Amino acid sequence: MLDQLRVVLFRPKYPENIGSVARACLNMGVSDLVIVDPYNFNMDKALPLATAHARHVLETAPIVDTLEQAVDGCTAVYGTTARTGGWRKGIMNPDALAGVVDERLRGGGRVAVVFGPEDKGLTNEETSICSGLMTIPTSREGTSLNLAQAVVVVLYECFKRSLDAPFVPDGPPEERPTTVQEQATLFDNLQETLLAIDFLKDDNPDYWMLPVRRFFSKINLRRNEFNLLMGVCRQVKWFVNAYGPDKKNADK
Amino acid sequence: MLDQLRVVLFRPKYPENIGSVARACLNMGVSDLVIVDPYNFNMDKALPLATAHARHVLETAPIVDTLEQAVDGCTAVYGTTARTGGWRKGIMNPDALAGVVDERLRGGGRVAVVFGPEDKGLTNEETSICSGLMTIPTSREGTSLNLAQAVVVVLYECFKRSLDAPFVPDGPPEERPTTVQEQATLFDNLQETLLAIDFLKDDNPDYWMLPVRRFFSKINLRRNEFNLLMGVCRQVKWFVNAYGPDKKNADK
Structure with missing residues (x-):
């Protein structure tokens, strides 16, 4: 059901996190992982965290140069952010995002969820490509989630939603x-x-x-x-x- | 709101995971972490994963010998499991657990959620102390979640629930x-x-x-x-x- 969902890591800094994300993807039934311009990528550091089970998710993940390439062919793109100021209004929580993603997937779409670099997150430039933004609620004392933990929370919500009802594609091709x-x-x-x-x-x-x-x-x-x-x-x-x-x- | 929720790690094998769990606890407003008989515990390996923000959660976490000591003073204990066979029926998903935990916390209780060792999980002996069991739904291809990722999913559900309505303790002391x-x-x-x-x-x-x-x-x-x-x-x-x-x- 989540095979039309793509996880995009934009400029991730730590290979270990990429490996952990691959494992989280496998746990939640997502195999489409794309990595944009990673910092010091090192498969030897990433693989142990992916575990043997998710090795194929990591090894088949394309590494591309730009966010535009990463969302190629997608019908909707959602960005994740910890910053909620400025024009970043109408930000969804993971629950709401899962609802929107589910609706789009059931409509035959291919949806990307983009996660920014561990330290800085997505800038306005990157979020401008997004159809919507999402943030994970946290305690005020600790607002910064580990990248792979943020991914697993979002995918868990989407996976949970996908279990609710069977998949029924709708509409003719022109729609x-x-x-x-x-x-x-x-x-x-x-x-x-x-x-x-x-x-x-x-x-x-x-x-x-x-x-x-x-x-x-x-x-x-x-x-x-x-x-x-x-x-x-x-x-x-x-x-x-x-x-x-x-x-x-x-x-x- | 989640300050009466305790996270118990039972015989965790990797110090890095303990550090990641401490960070997840802080993210979701939980500061009561107890570690039971950890394998080769090493603060130097655990601290970087906790990050500076969650350092105090990790450093103040008691290390005890038995599960009984770890749940001392709690009014309910919930175990997490990936195994759902045998007598392990009536297992909740994280959503349902969050509802039960929320109800207990609002009633003035102190609730422990216990996570087993990374490789084997909790045995029947350990789960016998539990008021209920919970499992996180996963894809069939990848049923084994990373320990800290399992913790963050469970705490995220509890935290989300705790945001729903303000805390109102109920009943006189004899109740x-x-x-x-x-x-x-x-x-x-x-x-x-x-x-x-x-x-x-x-x-x-x-x-x-x-x-x-x-x-x-x-x-x-x-x-x-x-x-x-x-x-x-x-x-x-x-x-x-x-x-x-x-x-x-x-x-x-």
């Missing part, structure tokens, strides 16, 4: 969930379009796009809806080109 | 929960009494007592109820002495 790449294409297109009609400010469009991205992240966008929205963008841009002022920024 | 020692005294007394009236077989009374123990383990026995039951036992034994056959086993 399949969109991949993160498709969503990125749509966001770029939306941004261009909203800039073209002067809805977004030229000075910092990425910032003004955040609420738009957040809105779409909450929706489990399907391929037919993606096609529809891309079509709307195309039409708006055609309209601006055909009828808009030639130098539309001159009179600002 | 305080009974300690494990009091329960053991009661069980011994019940066994003597049931033997005296030939309810239990002489050949293996411990075995025949199991269902009785299980029945009472489910009840959060209070001190006034303990007094009542002890009084009933006393009266039955007085009756047998006063009116029973002089050599009651002779005619068997």
